[in-house]
Amino acid sequence: MVTWVEPQVFKIAETRINRDDLVGFLRFLGADAWMEKQPWYRASSPDDVEDSSTVIEIAGRSCYKSFGVGLNPNITKIREDSKAYIENVLSKGDGSIFEQASTCWAFVDCSRVFTHELVRHRAGVAISQESLRYVRPRELRMTMVPGSELSRLSNLDEVTRSLEGAEEEYLHLVEGTIRPEMKFDEKKAWTSALRRFLPDGMATNIVWTANHRTLRWVLEMRTAPGAEAEMRYIFNKVGEILLRDYPLIYGDFVVKPHEDGVGGQWVPKIRSKV
């Protein structure tokens, strides 16, 4: 039976600070006075700290020793406030410090159309994709993006029936070719050969890590009006999580809803591609 499934987004990991060593580093730099005023240093619980922007800010300030006047004799004033500091580095285009913190995502029940486009972004990412060479599907699960062209098809039943025919054909081929007594490598080779008949729109999973420099760029590109509906749908969800969890890094994005209702266009106000 063919099942239609919606893509889902999970942020499964992210950069965390190692407080004791961070304190040691800042004391080594002589930045004690600056450090003792910081919200992350004064916070009663690590849960109250937004670690990624903390790491990014400290990495950036360490370049010029801009933790206060006097540490670097060339500096006569500093931006005390974290928000002002991050906005300034974004506007100058000092993007490399945004590579210091990363997020790790699981995109599940997304299509191979989506994963194929996602992996075109090469800079600042790590990718682990479910293998259809190793994993043999038992049924056809197809990705359906709410609000997309496909979801609005009046003859979706017809499409589903046609896919059920393809699924039946695939399972028949598998049954006639892959025997339980075969060695694993042989099963793998045939699984790979027969996946050539499976559709691009079938649901799959991918784990994707990206740093915040990459994320700002991919969020902008993949929610643009020309982007594919599934890209827009998933990256709109990514954008909502990024804005919720890292307001200092993504607070300049403005969201304009798309006419078809599939997510919104995320436009950075300070600077595109830092």
Ligand SMILES: Cc1cc2nc3c(=O)[nH]c(=O)nc-3n(C[C@H](O)[C@H](O)[C@H](O)COP(=O)(O)OP(=O)(O)OC[C@H]3O[C@@H](n4cnc5c(N)ncnc54)[C@H](O)[C@@H]3O)c2cc1C
């Ligand atoms: C709406 C839309 C439609 C598209 N249509 C097509 C299409 O029809 N056909 C097609 O083939 N692709 C298409 N693409 C994919 C597109 O061409 C890019 O491959 C993809 O968006 C990756 O972006 P990027 O090149 O910025 O790379 P990323 O890996 O995201 O890199 C970010 C930036 O780092 C720099 N960079 C990365 N790698 C290098 C490098 N090797 N050398 C120098 N600088 C580098 C560049 O400044 C780059 O912009 C489309 C993308 C979008 C958003």
